[in-house]
Amino acid sequence: MLRKGTVAGLILAVMAALWVAPSFAAEIPGWPKFDKEGPVGLTAAGKQVPPRFFGDVDGNGKTDCVVVKGAGVAVFERNDDGTWTETAQMVHPTGTAGVSSIAVADTDGDGRQEIFFGTAHGSENNCRVYVFEHKEKKTFAHVGGMGPYANSSVVRCIKAVDADLDGKPEIAVTHAYGRESYVKLYSARENDKWTEVWKAKITEEDDKGFRYPNTVTVADLDNDKMPEIYVAVQHYDPEAKKCHGWLYAYEMDGEPGRYRYERIWRSDDMEAYVSNVRVVREKQSGKIYAAAQVDLSMPPSSPACWALFGSSEKNAYSLAGIKTVKEFNGLYEECGR
Numbered sequence: 001m002l003r004k005g006t007v008a009g010l011i012l013a014v015m016a017a018l019w020v021a022p023s024f025a026a027e028i029p030g031w032p033k034f035d036k037e038g039p040v041g042l043t044a045a046g047k048q049v050p051p052r053f054f055g056d057v058d059g060n061g062k063t064d065c066v067v068v069k070g071a072g073v074a075v076f077e078r079n080d081d082g083t084w085t086e087t088a089q090m091v092h093p094t095g096t097a098g099v100s101s102i103a104v105a106d107t108d109g110d111g112r113q114e115i116f117f118g119t120a121h122g123s124e125n126n127c128r129v130y131v132f133e134h135k136e137k138k139t140f141a142h143v144g145g146m147g148p149y150a151n152s153s154v155v156r157c158i159k160a161v162d163a164d165l166d167g168k169p170e171i172a173v174t175h176a177y178g179r180e181s182y183v184k185l186y187s188a189r190e191n192d193k194w195t196e197v198w199k200a201k202i203t204e205e206d207d208k209g210f211r212y213p214n215t216v217t218v219a220d221l222d223n224d225k226m227p228e229i230y231v232a233v234q235h236y237d238p239e240a241k242k243c244h245g246w247l248y249a250y251e252m253d254g255e256p257g258r259y260r261y262e263r264i265w266r267s268d269d270m271e272a273y274v275s276n277v278r279v280v281r282e283k284q285s286g287k288i289y290a291a292a293q294v295d296l297s298m299p300p301s302s303p304a305c306w307a308l309f310g311s312s313e314k315n316a317y318s319l320a321g322i323k324t325v326k327e328f329n330g331l332y333e334e335c336g337r
Helices: 007-016 325-331
Strands: 039-043 052-055 064-070 072-078 084-091 098-105 114-120 129-134 140-146 154-161 170-177 180-190 193-201 210-219 228-237 242-252 261-266 273-282 288-295 305-313 316-324 332-334
Touching: 039 052, 039 072, 052 098, 064 084, 064 098, 072 098, 072 114, 084 140, 114 140, 114 170, 140 193, 170 210, 180 210, 180 228, 193 261, 210 273, 210 288, 228 288, 242 273, 242 288, 305 325, 316 325, 325 332
Parallel strands: 039 064, 098 154, 154 210
Antiparallel strands: 052 064, 064 072, 072 084, 098 114, 114 129, 114 154, 129 140, 154 170, 170 180, 180 193, 210 228, 228 242, 228 273, 242 261, 273 288, 273 332, 288 305, 305 316
């Protein structure tokens, strides 16, 4: 039984008033599909998936959208009349697994954007991150990647982050299968070569079932000049038939470029799935918070809410509020790295 005043109890009180039966993504016939923003990704089975990136990936000054397409990704360019044209497609070399996450960045500083995408539900031989780099005339070449990840079947998140606040992007990756769940950082030490520079195992020793790391973000929430890596973590206990969720925080210990981090905090159990984390700024006050997206169902379905955590002193965090999605979107803006 949840006690009134606990983090989990407050979250449940907010969500209970909004709850509707969960809806799952239906198969969507045809390709391409568009919503009000642009192209929508589709898996090989025709299921809609959320990962997509907006930006100029080929350097021609026009907005592109990178989305999942089958067993790879596709690039669409926005035309002057608002329509979209597919300009490139990349499929990972094995071609036997889906795509779970996308990131785009120039991590090696050569002036060319790289597209990173990870596999979903593959074997341990093809659970990895693939990297394609823009070359010329809207063409992309496979230039390398990360992994393979032994005993893992899904790359859950890829994100370009500034993990040491030096202005240069690193790539954060979370991957999982059973008791082998990790968050890792990669740095481009030379052109088209990425080196694992830090990792942390997410699974706890007393875990039953699966503990999965989801999304990642970076910020200096306590203003001590040492950035923190925030990870959204979910866990399902099959014996108790109960879900759990937390935010983890790892703080840098040392000089930029040394990539040493220690876990400094884990939130109270929210007793729900924590599917996303963002660092956000309250528009009116300018205060910074770590925000956890909390869902009562898996896969996430509407409604959900956001739990906001603030830090008033070094390595100290407290619950600052629970917001519905509508409240959250109106009051806060993302500012994590």
